[in-house]
Amino acid sequence: xxxxxxxxxxxxxxxxxxxxxxxxxxxxxxxxxxxxxxxxxxxxxxxxxxxxxxxxxxxxxxxxxxxxxxxxxxxxxxxxxxxxxxxxxxxxxxxxxxxxxxxxxxxxxxxxxxxxxxxxxxxxxxxxxxxxxxxxxxxxxxxxxxxxxxxxxxxxxxxxxxxxxxxxxxxxxxxxxxxxxxxxxxxxxxxxxxxxxxxxxxxxxxxxxxxxxxxxxxxxxxxxxxxxxxxxxxxxxxxxxxxxxxxxxxxxxxxxxxxxxxxxxxxxxxxxxxxxxxxxxxxxxxxxxxxxxxxxxxxxxxxxxxxxxxxxxxxxxxxxxxxxxxxxxxxxxxxxxxxxxxxxxxxxxxxxxxxxxxxxxxxxxxxxxxxxxxxxxxxxxxxxxxxxxxxxxxxxxxxxxxxxxxxxxxxxxxxxxxxxxxxxxxxxxxxxxxxxxxxxxxxxxxxxxxxxxxxxxxxxxxxxxxxxxxxxxxxxxxxxxxxxxxxxxx
Ligand code: UDX
Ligand code: ADP
Numbered sequence: 328x329x330x331x332x333x334x335x336x337x338x339x340x341x342x343x344x345x346x347x348x349x350x351x352x353x354x355x356x357x358x359x360x361x362x363x364x365x366x367x368x369x370x371x372x373x374x375x376x377x378x379x380x381x382x383x384x385x386x387x388x389x390x391x392x393x394x395x396x397x398x399x400x401x402x403x404x405x406x407x408x409x410x411x412x413x414x415x416x417x418x419x420x421x422x423x424x425x426x427x428x429x430x431x432x433x434x435x436x437x438x439x440x441x442x443x444x445x446x447x448x449x450x451x452x453x454x455x456x457x458x459x460x461x462x463x464x465x466x467x468x469x470x471x472x473x474x475x476x477x478x479x480x481x482x483x484x485x486x487x488x489x490x491x492x493x494x495x496x497x498x499x500x501x502x503x504x505x506x507x508x509x510x511x512x513x514x515x516x517x518x519x520x521x522x523x524x525x526x527x528x529x530x531x532x533x534x535x536x537x538x539x540x541x542x543x544x545x546x547x548x549x550x551x552x553x554x555x556x557x558x559x560x561x562x563x564x565x566x567x568x569x570x571x572x573x574x575x576x577x578x579x580x581x582x583x584x585x586x587x588x589x590x591x592x593x594x595x596x597x598x599x600x601x602x603x604x605x606x607x608x609x610x611x612x613x614x615x616x617x618x619x620x621x622x623x624x625x626x627x628x629x630x631x632x633x634x635x636x637x638x639x640x641x642x643x644x645x646x647x648x649x650x651x652x653x654x655x656x657x658x659x660x661x662x663x664x665x666x667x668x669x670x671x672x673x674x675x676x677x678x679x680x681x682x683x684x685x686x687x688x689x690x691x692x693x694x695x696x697x698x699x700x701x702x703x704x705x706x707x708x709x710x711x712x713x714x715x716x717x718x719x720x721x722x723x724x725x726x727x728x729x730x731x732x733x734x735x736x737x738x739x740x741x742x743x744x745x746x747x748x749x750x751x752x753x754x755x756x757x758x759x760x761x762x763x764x765x766x767x768x769x770x771x772x773x774x775x776x777x778x779x780x781x782x783x784x785x786x787x788x789x790x791x792x793x794x795x796x797x798x799x800x801x802x803x804x805x806x807x808x809x810x811x812x813x814x815x816x817x
Pocket of ligand 2: 346347348349350351352371372373374377411424425426427444445447448466611
């Protein structure tokens, strides 16, 4: 504070560098390049393979509308490279968009975010930056992470070099990332409450103002911004766990969770979004961010708050387990050596991302029971499915995974000779499959488990399927859908 003039007043942003070419950095910077043709945007990454894919016809992530934007900008003002140092040196503003997975070792294991990639990116900036920079944390980070980046950069300050650290969390959802980036509900920018801090906030805001109106750009202090991101994800996850908890009550009472969801969603104070019951939420953010909040609360000596948020995760685990138990129970209490077709492995539709997908856990529980799984997903590669299922937390015996799991590239093939079909991802194409054809090729009785409430249960029932879904009970006899009271303890 003190000065009324900032070193930022004379800075003009002509070059942006983004460290991390993943699900956040890639789409975000493609849209910035698309909307700001006068700014050079360089996305850098340690992974040669990832960068090669960004420079190819086969992008490393599947995201509707992304390829069109990349094609328009790539080579014009959008570049993908492994030359991290050059990217840093040339940029006035640097986004850090590296991964921040849940820490799997040491202090905070299983809950805290692992900041090693952020730290390494910050150290690289400190080492090679020849002049002053605005550094923006885009990755979701624990509250006060900006302070850590600041400490690293300031501890390594060279003469006449300044840094300003901003928090600018990303709210894009996978599958709708481009629309979310083009029409954001809001852009959030947190900065230091100083002349320099506010000047840096203005510089970043001026980039978004190329396509986002002033009223949608919210500025605040850095910690509020960091916490707002965690809070937004925790509130969204909480809605899903709340409706999933209701789905268990629905199954036990004969209520229909879709009807309950519709009824409460029409209350304008509640609203209709994120009230779809499911086999459980997945994705790289919800579980990680809620756990992060739990850890933060524990560290702040707020055990009641920690326990409150932990319940969101516990209900999600419960929902996945409950659905798996339901499959085993319906298949006469054993799935051993039975073929089960799993349709969908991505954590949601319109993405090839499998991180924390409910399918992984469902497959684990069914493999533990000795089921033979045939898995089909329209976007997820075979190697990716195996890499998830071979993770030591999922399976201790790689040979057994090899024996039990087959990947199919056709949903009908996956169902041939199967006892059951299980819908795990809400891909639109699953709504339009020829289920009569599938039924004809399955063992009888043929079961279908709809973990996403997307199918026409009455039509399936009329074909002859035994239909089970979440949040409603459907009986066996042909011709009628009759909801019944569940057995206690289910
Ligand atoms: C989320 C946030 O929505 C986004 O703002 C943030 O930037 C990153 O985390 P994402 O994880 O990509 O985005 O997808 P999202 O659409 O939120 O879905 C997360 C999970 O919840 C998916 O598994 C989805 O299937 C599930 N879900 C979502 C439900 O089970 N029911 C719902 O009603 C909504
Ligand atoms: P997100 O979903 O948060 O975007 P991803 O895992 O998809 O996460 O992408 C993060 C990217 O960051 C990866 O491609 C990884 O190689 C890259 N990365 C991690 N650390 C560094 C680093 N220090 N320098 C450059 N790239 C990094």
